[in-house]
Amino acid sequence: MPAPPLPHPRTPVCWTDHLTPDPAHRTTWSACTRRPELVACGTAWDAVVAPLARGLAGLDHLRLPLSGGFPVLAxxxxxxxxxxxxxxxxxxxxxxxxxxxxxxxWLLVPVGTHSAASATWLSRPDPASPRYVDADRLHQALLAVDAVPQD
Structure with a gap:
């Protein structure tokens, strides 16, 4: 039986591809020498917490770029x-x-590149020019995901 075709190099990576951690993340967890730390919310940003599959589908619905510098954790x-x-x-x-x-x-966040299963950056923030997801658009995206019938 032939091997499954490899994705085309221009196939966009979707947020929903992160439903399960990739091997690179798993490797960083086992090699982690620094524990995640608690950071206070509500000063520069709030955080919206959603079920993983639903939240990832919402970000795909928004067409939010993975490399856009939007702080997103799993x-x-x-x-x-x-x-x-x-x-x-x-x-x-x-x-x-x-x-x-x-x-x-408070929110548990990775320190630098040191992630853990409980705090893994899917998209790292850019400290020089932070970009945040618009809460209204995120709300609408989650509602749109909910409106799609599930198989």
Missing amino acids: DYVRLELIVQVPAGTGHRCAAPGSRVLHKGT
Whole structure:
């Protein structure tokens, strides 16, 4: 039987391709020498937490580029996606099944390139020019994903 065809080099990588961690992430987890740290939410950004599969599908719906510098984390232990949005706007993303981390709450984030199963950057923030996902657009994308019938 012939081997399955390789993806075309120009085939775009989708967010939903990160539903399971890739081998590179798994390798960094075992080699991690620094634990993730807790960072206060609500100052520069809020965070929207959604079920992993649903959140990834929402980012695909937005056509958000993987390499766009938008801070997006996966928690592969809890199967959650964490998307940073501008501070004070997280409440605008009230899609069912999601929750918001805002002022007075904390988020576990990787330190530098040291990730863990509970905190893995899927898209690293650019400290020089942070870009956040618009909470209203994320809300609409999650609702659109919910409206698609599941097989």
